[in-house]
Amino acid sequence: MNFTDDLIAQSLSHICKSSGENIKNFKIIKESPISHPIPQKYNKDKLVLLPINPNSSFVYWEITDKTLEKFGIDPKNVQLSFKLLDAANHEIGEFSSSLTIGNYYINHKSGHKSGHKSLHVKLFLNLCNKLEYISSSNIIGAQQNTPKSMRDDLIYTSTLLGGK
């Protein structure tokens, strides 16, 4: 006899909730007036896709002036097109941007439910309505949706770190 379903149901049937609710916030002292400026850009072409949850991903990019120059594009007048694709290169969604350094949150249906096992993004330059391929992102795996009954409000915030 297979009891898997019952065991899964037992595994799922309760909701956890944080014990750390309503904790007072800590007041913070500044360590010192020293500021630590960080790079605004790295002058490298980059396109990175990061998974967030079954329904959204985050992509960030940087396109260098050097790359744009190769296509004779003025960096101040750029049209970039991004396509979200599955493992078989089927298009799932797209967006565009005029920023050479930027990021974007991609909302998509649960990749796993839609049969997409992995996702990646391709970046194109939009040249007079003609798309010129520039680069592809890393590939990420698709995630499943989690049953609400299991995960609802499951969060713990450490009171030591001033959690609330």
Add this chain to the structure above:
Amino acid sequence: MIKGYWIPILHSHLPFVKHPQHENFLEERWLFEAITECYIPLLQRLKKLEEEEIEFALTVSVTPPLAEMLDDEHLMQKYENYLKNLIELGEKELIRTKNSDSYNVAKFYLDFFTRTKEFFEGFLDRKILNGYRYFYDKNVLEIITCGATHGFLPLLSVNEQAVRAQIKVAVESHKKHFNKAPKGIWLPECAYYDSLDAILKSYGIEFFILDAHGLLYATPTPKNGVYAPIVTPNKVAVFAREHKSSKQIWSSKEGYPGDFSYRDFYRDIGYDLDFEYIKDYINPDGIRIFTGFKYYKITGKSDYKEIYDPSAALQKTIEHAQNFHFNTEVQINKVCSMMDRLPVVVSPYDAELFGHWWFEGPEFLYNMFKEISKHKVIKSITPLQYLNMYPQNQEAVPHPSSWGDKGYFDVWLNHSNDWIYRHLHEMADTMCYYADKYYNANEHQTKVLNQMTRELLLAQSSDWAFLMSTQTAAEYSTARTKEHIYNFFKLVDMLENNYFNEKFFTDIAKKNSIFDFLDFRVYSNHSSQ
């Protein structure tokens, strides 16, 4: 007759915070409070169990940054001062409360802090890790490791070497502090991504823990739910959190810590008393903070609070341990008839929950082990002991997941903290490049490259993204992240342009002094296997 097993797991972690340029630094108190309220009380209870010959088995992660801080001379000196101040305040409190209802509680605190000091100086010989090593060597405590700086591995994995470095340095840190290699790992934030098991396996890790859905959504579906581990294709065992046992302790509404008899967390003399009286025991710049002297019990849901009664609260931990034991037994009874083996209930918690938020938590654990010993229907074990009994487990591929809010990566990647990843990834790529380029570096270059590695690892700590996300200590977390990015690229500049800024280097090396054994080649592709 044993009907099933219970694997309690405490995840002990704090980010590396050390500010030697300041005599008092607010965020350093995170460590001091945790030592006083969580780590020492836990070790005291384990010692008591040992003295009473009560059998127990507990799994505890001691993360590398925590171990490094607990082993840091500067921080431990500050801790001794912290404890001294608490005892001094305790003595003042006895006088202040002499004719009031609070007097007995004041006596309780003075006794509590005095006993803490005695334990610290006596059994622990001023080294907290001595306590962990003592029980680890007796095989009643299984200490597992974590990411080197608690880096959120799925979001670092665009550079595999970054993940490898987190694991390899963690294993080395564990060996340094505990004289043996870790068998298990607490993945930072229980965060898993596809194929991470291969990297874990390559560094000798035999098991890790996921939240329930990380296992329940495994492929194929595990036939025993969360009541037995699975084994990944790379032969690493995966245990999963059982939610019923979690709920009883973590739930803000139904959990034990919310019982009206327990100590109220919020009411603290650091906020309640006159400034003139308390000013020497709060932050030197006048910011009021929690002192640890809390005189009230939770009492009810309103602001009305009654005086805390430590004896009644301790009695309540016995009732709650009995209740927890009863519920666990019921749960085990429910599922054991469906399984071809004895079920295991895995209960992971933040170690800092026990003692800090839930002041009586360590006593609850002590009583829980006593209950188990009394009834002998449940046996507390470690994951390794389970695997020794059941070496054959269903093979399945775990599902990417975390134990954070909503179960995936939202907490560590959202509008509040997304800016960090561009820098973390660039730093990791840059580190790989220089680790290869300077593989045979001279002594001077090696110093710079090792410090670059420290700055990168410290920037990767998932705590900063988490705190930005929860808007708690967000300013400090942002400043820390920027500082490590800045330091890293300043060191790159020194390397590239062949100069050495002695003052800058000395300052950051003293402050960000984690992992004295570190070798930058951990980032080299030559050492990736």
